[in-house]
Amino acid sequence: MADQLSMDMVVLILAAAVATFLTRIGGYVLITRMKTIPPRMEQALNAVPAAVLTTLVAPAFFNGGWGVKIAMLAALVVGVRYPGLLLLGVGWAAAMICRHLLGF
Template sequence: MTDLISADMALLILAAAVATFLTRIGGYVLITRMKTIPPRMEQALNAVPAAVLTTLVAPAFFNGGWDVKIAMLAALLVGIRHPGLLLLGAGWAAAMICRHLLGF
């Protein structure tokens, strides 16, 4: 393979970029043309952050090792009471302790 990116790969990346752009701009156009947002749509939009978080966290939790699981649990416990930066620090510290001191 002499080319850095094949023509098929470049076309796939371009198609994904166009699809992403159209999806985002389509949602914006749809919302701006409404006078009021229907209650069901508002409920669906309110559920998006939790759905996105679940799709990011669940695969890492189920496919990761014990270090990832312990780090996520530590972050969850700290995140219940404290703001986001402490949550990130607790998860990072737990992962580093597991990896370097416990050998997970």
């Protein structure tokens, strides 16, 4: 493993770490220096959770098999009406049923 870690790779990892840190701390510093948040910025910040959730769920849905699709749809149906923990349980149960009983 040590022979695979070149100096270029170390520099790349450190640069990515610094960029991530500066991005995170930059947003915090920017927001804390404002007296009020402009309405457009507030709208953009309110859209972040939906955007992050979409980037996590969409690839799994479109690249996964039928078992993944059925489990996600079952979780969606339950999630519209009930709290998150039940959503996770139903999604997990649907995935296990699809994998072990239906062979998806």
